[in-house]
Amino acid sequence: xxxxxxxxxxxxxxxxxxxxxxxxxxxxxxxxxxxxxxxxxxxxxxxxxxxxxxxxxxxxxxxxxxxxxxxxxxxxxxxxxxxxxxxxxxxxxxxxxxxxxxxxxxxxxxxxxxxxxxxxxxxxxxxxxxxxxxxxxxxxxxxxxxxxxxxxxxxxxxx
Amino acid sequence: xxxxxxxxxxxxxxxxxxxxxxxxxxxxxxxxxxxxxxxxxxxxxxxxxxxxxxxxxxxxxxxxxxxxxxxxxxxx
Numbered sequence: 110x111x112x113x114x115x116x117x118x119x120x121x122x123x124x125x126x127x128x129x130x131x132x133x134x135x136x137x138x139x140x141x142x143x144x145x146x147x148x149x150x151x152x153x154x155x156x157x158x159x160x161x162x163x164x165x166x167x168x169x170x171x172x173x174x175x176x177x178x179x180x181x182x183x184x185x186x187x188x189x190x191x192x193x194x195x196x197x198x199x200x201x202x203x204x205x206x207x208x209x210x211x212x213x214x215x216x217x218x219x220x221x222x223x224x225x226x227x228x229x230x231x232x233x234x235x236x237x238x239x240x241x242x243x244x245x246x247x248x249x250x251x252x253x254x255x256x257x258x259x260x261x262x263x264x265x266x267x268x
Numbered sequence: 269x270x271x272x273x274x275x276x277x278x279x280x281x282x283x284x285x286x287x288x289x290x291x292x293x294x295x296x297x298x299x300x301x302x303x304x305x306x307x308x309x310x311x312x313x314x315x316x317x318x319x320x321x322x323x324x325x326x327x328x329x330x331x332x333x334x335x336x337x338x339x340x341x342x343x344x
Contacts, residue, residue, distance in 0.1 A: 133282075134283075137283030137286055139287075139290070140287045140290040140318075141286055141314070141318035141321070141322070142318060142321055210283070210284045215283075218284070218291075222287065
């Protein structure tokens with residue numbers, strides 16, 4: 110067999126639609142034999158929080174306010190026409206109606222496919238987040254240089 | 269025929285067509301066969317080639333009696 114192909118994605122946005130793109134690409138690539146690495150930074154960290162709704166997660170007053178306002182995977186807004194949070198519910202309905210995997214299903218598939226989840230140390234520090242705030246599938250807390258080593262030799266995307 | 273499992277992906281879309289095939293294959297023992305039902309399009313075009321690339325044996329790709337539905341047989 111040929112050397113394993115590799116896809117690494119920097120998941121920066123916490124938006125519902127952009128996270129859907131991240132997990133669609135990631136699961137599709139893993140399913141056809143790619144090694145897949147997801148590096149969550151800034152708002153992207155919301156996707157891997159244990160608390161999926163709005164919750165004051167984080168150490169310190171400001172991080173807790175951010176945590177409460179942003180929430181986790183289930184409270185992620187759509188990047189356009191969010192309509193105060195109504196649109197993600199409409200999207201989920203349309204996805205189910207058309208037999209397209211929802212964001213939550215894609216995340217579960219990513220876990221089952223053994224995709225590597227990494228969290229950005231610097232963004233965690235700013236947002237007052239700790240490893241215990243994230244789902245257990247998060248393999249490691251890393252910085253830029255570690256990510257570059259992991260991504261070396263493959264394709265890298267920023268979403 | 270060796271022990272086999274069948275999955276119907278005719279109502280699924282990308283990427284779940286590939287994801288469900290991969291997960292089903294990972295659960296089989298070596299030598300067992302997976303039968304995948306797909307419609308025409310990306311899944312039919314790419315599931316056989318990606319299975320071959322990952323070291324599985326594609327035994328056959330055949331058209332079924334149901335309109336537009338194809339059957340892919342893959343041995344682990």
